[in-house]
Amino acid sequence: MTRIPDKHAQHASQQSLQQAAWAAAAAVPDPEIPVVTIADLGILRSIALDEEGCIVAQVTPTYSGCPATNLIQQMVLEALHEAGFENVRVESVLSPAWTTDWISSEGRKKLRQFGIAPPTETSNSKRALFGETLVTCPHCGSGETERVSEFGSTPCKALYRCLACREPFDYFKCH
Amino acid sequence: MYSQGLIGADGQTHEDAAFLAAFQARIDAEQKIEPNDPMPEGYRKTLVRQISQHAHSEIIGMQPEGNWISRAPSLRRKAALLAKVQDEGGHGLYLYSAAETLGVSREEMTEQLLSGAAKYSSIFNYPALTWADIGAIGWLVDGAAIMNQIVLCRCSYGPYARAMIRICKEESFHQRQGYEIMIALCNGSKEQKELAQDALNRFWWPSLMMFGPPEGDSVHSNQSMIWKIKRFSNDDLRDKFINASVPQAEKLGLTIPDSDLKWNEAKQGYDHGEIDWDEFWRVVKGDGICNRERLKNRRRVDRDGAWVREAAMAHAQKRRARMASARIAAE
Amino acid sequence: MSGTCETIMASNQTLFSYVLRLADDHLILSQRLGEWCGEAPTLEEDLALANIALDLIGQARALYAYAGQVEGKGRNEDQLAFMRYERDYQNLLITEQPNGDFAHTIVRQFFISAYMDPFWRRMESSKDEMLAAIAAKASKEVTYHLRHTSEWVIRLGDGTRESHERMVEALDDLMMFTGELFEMDAVAQEMLQSGVGVDASDLKAEWQHTVQTILQEATLELPKAGHMQTGGRTGRHSEHLGHILSELQYMQRSFPGLTW
Numbered sequence: 001m002t003r004i005p006d007k008h009a010q011h012a013s014q015q016s017l018q019q020a021a022w023a024a025a026a027a028v029p030d031p032e033i034p035v036v037t038i039a040d041l042g043i044l045r046s047i048a049l050d051e052e053g054c055i056v057a058q059v060t061p062t063y064s065g066c067p068a069t070n071l072i073q074q075m076v077l078e079a080l081h082e083a084g085f086e087n088v089r090v091e092s093v094l095s096p097a098w099t100t101d102w103i104s105s106e107g108r109k110k111l112r113q114f115g116i117a118p119p120t121e122t123s124n125s126k127r128a129l130f131g132e133t134l135v136t137c138p139h140c141g142s143g144e145t146e147r148v149s150e151f152g153s154t155p156c157k158a159l160y161r162c163l164a165c166r167e168p169f170d171y172f173k174c175h
Numbered sequence: 176m177y178s179q180g181l182i183g184a185d186g187q188t189h190e191d192a193a194f195l196a197a198f199q200a201r202i203d204a205e206q207k208i209e210p211n212d213p214m215p216e217g218y219r220k221t222l223v224r225q226i227s228q229h230a231h232s233e234i235i236g237m238q239p240e241g242n243w244i245s246r247a248p249s250l251r252r253k254a255a256l257l258a259k260v261q262d263e264g265g266h267g268l269y270l271y272s273a274a275e276t277l278g279v280s281r282e283e284m285t286e287q288l289l290s291g292a293a294k295y296s297s298i299f300n301y302p303a304l305t306w307a308d309i310g311a312i313g314w315l316v317d318g319a320a321i322m323n324q325i326v327l328c329r330c331s332y333g334p335y336a337r338a339m340i341r342i343c344k345e346e347s348f349h350q351r352q353g354y355e356i357m358i359a360l361c362n363g364s365k366e367q368k369e370l371a372q373d374a375l376n377r378f379w380w381p382s383l384m385m386f387g388p389p390e391g392d393s394v395h396s397n398q399s400m401i402w403k404i405k406r407f408s409n410d411d412l413r414d415k416f417i418n419a420s421v422p423q424a425e426k427l428g429l430t431i432p433d434s435d436l437k438w439n440e441a442k443q444g445y446d447h448g449e450i451d452w453d454e455f456w457r458v459v460k461g462d463g464i465c466n467r468e469r470l471k472n473r474r475r476v477d478r479d480g481a482w483v484r485e486a487a488m489a490h491a492q493k494r495r496a497r498m499a500s501a502r503i504a505a506e
Numbered sequence: 507m508s509g510t511c512e513t514i515m516a517s518n519q520t521l522f523s524y525v526l527r528l529a530d531d532h533l534i535l536s537q538r539l540g541e542w543c544g545e546a547p548t549l550e551e552d553l554a555l556a557n558i559a560l561d562l563i564g565q566a567r568a569l570y571a572y573a574g575q576v577e578g579k580g581r582n583e584d585q586l587a588f589m590r591y592e593r594d595y596q597n598l599l600i601t602e603q604p605n606g607d608f609a610h611t612i613v614r615q616f617f618i619s620a621y622m623d624p625f626w627r628r629m630e631s632s633k634d635e636m637l638a639a640i641a642a643k644a645s646k647e648v649t650y651h652l653r654h655t656s657e658w659v660i661r662l663g664d665g666t667r668e669s670h671e672r673m674v675e676a677l678d679d680l681m682m683f684t685g686e687l688f689e690m691d692a693v694a695q696e697m698l699q700s701g702v703g704v705d706a707s708d709l710k711a712e713w714q715h716t717v718q719t720i721l722q723e724a725t726l727e728l729p730k731a732g733h734m735q736t737g738g739r740t741g742r743h744s745e746h747l748g749h750i751l752s753e754l755q756y757m758q759r760s761f762p763g764l765t766w
Contacts, residue, residue: 031348064564064643065557067258068348070251094568095639097646115337127649129657130494139337148272150654151553153265153345154258155560161272166210167334168272170341175646237544237552244540248757248766249584250533250570253540254563260543261556268549306757306766359766367764472544480547482672483608486665493664 014049021055022047024083028075031068032154035114038072042102045093054087055080060098062175063155100175112138117160117171135171137162147171188217202403207333210276218402219277222332225404226274227284232296233267234288235469239303240312248306252356256309259349266342273334289474296320297455298381300463307360307367307374313353315375315382315420321346322416323386331403354423361427368428375424376432383447384455386413417445517700522576524697525637526586527596527739529569533587535601535618536562537750539611547608554654558615561647568640588758592748593741600683602738602747609662609672613680616655620716621687622648624709633701656720663724670725677721678729685734687713693739 026039038044045058061069073090080088100119108118142164152159157170247253287293327339360371387409390396399405435448539559546552570583629641662669688710697703
C-alpha cells in the first residue's frame with residue numbers, strides 16, 4: 001500500500017530535490033577560469049522545478065559574446081544528468097544583466113589566490129574618459145600597479161603590472 | 176599557446192663559482208626565482224629568448240586562424256574563433272610583460288621579430304587552408320602547446336611559471352573547442368570527414384615537430400634542464416603527445432598519417448615513424464610556404480599603425496602638459 | 507475574429523522585420539571589425555577591436571535567434587544570418603562601409619556607438635520582454651564601445667597633424683551615412699506605436715550632443731550635413747555588401763545544409 005504524500009511532505013521533497021540539483025549545477029567550474037565555479041561567478045541564477053517535474057536551470061551569460069556560454073550550458077546539463085536528474089532543461093536568461101557584483105566573496109578569494117585581481121568597487125563612472133582603476137597586486141599586495149592593456153586574453157579581464165614585484169597579472173574588470 | 180622546443184638557447188654565463196652554486200642551491204630547493212632576485216646572465220638570457228619566442232608565436236599564430244574569422248561556418252564558431260584569436264593576442268601580451276620583468280623591453284622584442292632575428296613556432300608557417308584546419312589546429316597544435324606548457328608551469332622562473340598556469344587553463348578550453356570542431360566534421364557528411372582527414376594529414380607531422388628536434392647531448396639544453404627552465408626532453412614530451420592523440424584520432428575515426436606508428440607494449444607507448452627534420456630546419460630557417468608572408472604582414476601592420484601610435488603619444492604628451500599647467504595655474 | 511488574427515500576423519511580420527534589421531546591423535559591423543584581427547596599430551587595440559566585434563556578434567546571435575522565433579518558420583540564427591540574398595539584408599549602410607584606415611574604423615564605430623547607446627537604453631523599457639532583455643545586456647556593452655571610441659577620436663583628433671587630417675577625411679566620408687540612423691519607416695513606426703520599438707528620430711539631438719562634445723575636445727568638427735544616403739532598410743546597399751556576404755556565406759553556400 002502506498003501512502004499518498006501530504007502537501008507538506010511533497011513540498012519538502014521538492015525543496016530537497018532543488019537543493020540537490022543546485023549543489024550539482026553549482027559545482028560546475030568556469031571553463032576558462034576553472035578555479036571558480038559558475039555559482040561563485042553568479043552565472044548560475046536559479047534551479048526550479050516546473051509543473052511537469054522537470055529541473056530547470058537558469059544561467060546567464062557574462063558578456064553577449066562570451067564563447068564559454070554554450071559550453072557552460074552543456075556542462076550544467078551533464079552535471080545534472082550525472083547527479084541522477086534525467087528530466088532536465090537549461091535556460092539562458094539575459095535579464096537582469098550579469099554584473100561582477102554577483103561574484104561571491106568566496107569567488108573573489110579564489111580569483112586572488114589564482115593570481116587574478118578580483119573586481120573592485122569603483123567610483124569611476126563607466127563613462128569617464130581615460131579613467132584607470134586602482135588595482136592591488138594579487139601576488140605581493142602592493143597598490144603600486146599600472147594598466148598595460150584594457151583587455152587581456154578574455155573580454156572580462158584587463159592586463160596590469162605590479163611596479164613593486166614586477167609581476168604581470170590579470171584584473172577581472174568591473175562590469 | 177604555442178611554445179615550442181626552444182631554438183638556439185645560449186646558456187653561457189660568466190659569474191663566479193660561489194654565485195652560481197648559491198643560485199643552483201635555490202633552484203635545487205625548488206625555490207622560485209623572482210624578478211628582483213640576482214640571477215646568472217645566462218639564465219636571464221635563456222629565459223628572455225624562451226619567453227619572447229613564446230610571445231612571438233602567439234602573435235604570429237593569430238594569422239592562420241584570423242584568416243578564417245570572416246568565413247567561419249556558423250555564428251557560434253565565428254564567435255569562438257574570434258575569442259580564441261583575441262585570447263592568443265592576450266597571451267602574447269602577457270608573455271611580453273613576463274619577459275619585461277627580465278629587463279628587456281617590448282619594443283626590443285618586437286624589433287627582433289620584425290627584423291627576422293627572433294624565432295617563433297614553425298607550425299605557423301603552414302597555411303590554414305580549410306575550415307577543418309581550424310579544428311586540427313585547436314586539437315593538435317594547441318594540444319602540443321599544452322603538453323609543452325604544462326611542464327613550464329613548474330619552471331623555476333616565478334612570473335613565467337605563474338603565467339603558464341593561467342594560460343594553460345585557457346588553452347585547454349581552446350583544445351576542447353578544436354576537438355569539438357573535429358567531432359562535428361567526423362559525425363557529418365562524407366565530404367566533411369574528408370576535410371577532417373586531410374587536415375590531420377597536413378598538421379600531424381608539423382605538430383610533432385613543435386617539440387623541437389631530439390637534443391642528444393646538447394650542452395644548452397642540459398643547462399636549461401639543470402636550471403629547471405626545462406624539465407623534460409623534447410622527445411619525452413613528443414611521446415606523451417602522441418600517446419594522448421592517437422586514441423583521440425581513433426575516437427574520431429581518423430587515420431594518423433604514419434604507417435610506422437605502432438603500440439610498443441614494453442614502453443607502454445607508441446613508436447612513430449621518422450620525422451623529416453630537414454623539413455623542420457628548412458621551415459625554421461625561413462623557407463616554409465608562409466614564412467615571408469607572416470613577417471611581411473607583421474611589418475606592414477607595424478608600418479600602417481605608426482601614425483596611430485605617434486598620435487597617441489603626441490596626445491598623451493599634450494595632455495600631461497595641459498594637466499601640469501592647470502596645476503601650476505591653480506597654485 | 508479573423509480580423510484580429512490578421513492584425514497579430516501583420517504585427518508579427520513587422521516585429522520579425524524590426525528584429526532582423528537590428529541583427530543585420532550587428533552582424534555586418536562585427537564582420538567588418540573582425541577583419542582587423544591581427545591588423546590593429548597596437549596589440550592592445552587588436553584585443554579591444556576583437557572584443558567589440560565579439561560583443562556585436564553576441565548581440566546579433568541573440569537577435570537572430572529571437573527573429574527566428576518570432577517568424578515561427580523554424581529558421582535558426584545561422585539560416586537567418588547566412589542563407590539570405592543580398593537584397594534581403596536590411597543593415598544600415600554605415601555598418602558595411604570598408605574599414606579604411608584606423609581613423610575611418612574609429613569614426614564609423616564612434617558614430618554608431620553614440621547612436622546605439624541611447625537606443626539600447628530606451629529599448630530596455632520595451633514592452634517586448636525579449637528585446638528589453640537583450641537591450642539590458644547590450645546597453646552595458648555599448649557604453650564601453652562609446653567610451654573606447656571617444657578616447658580614440660580625441661587622441662587622433664588632438665594627436666598629430668597627420669592623424670588630425672585623417673580624422674577630418676574619415677568624418678567627411680562617413681557623415682553622409684548618419685542620416686539613415688534616425689529614419690523612421692513604416693516598420694519602425696508600427697513598432698514605436700505598439701510600445702515595442704524606439705523612436706530613432708528622437709535620438710538625433712542626443713547623438714549630436716554626444717558627438718559634438720567629443721569632437722570639440724578632439725579639436726574636430728562635425729561636417730555640415732549635406733545629402734544623406736539611405737537605403738539599407740530596403741536592401742539597397744553599397745557595392746561593399748556583396749563582397750562581405752561572399753566571405754560570410756562561403757561555407758554555408760559551398761556545403762549547404764551541413765552542421766559544423
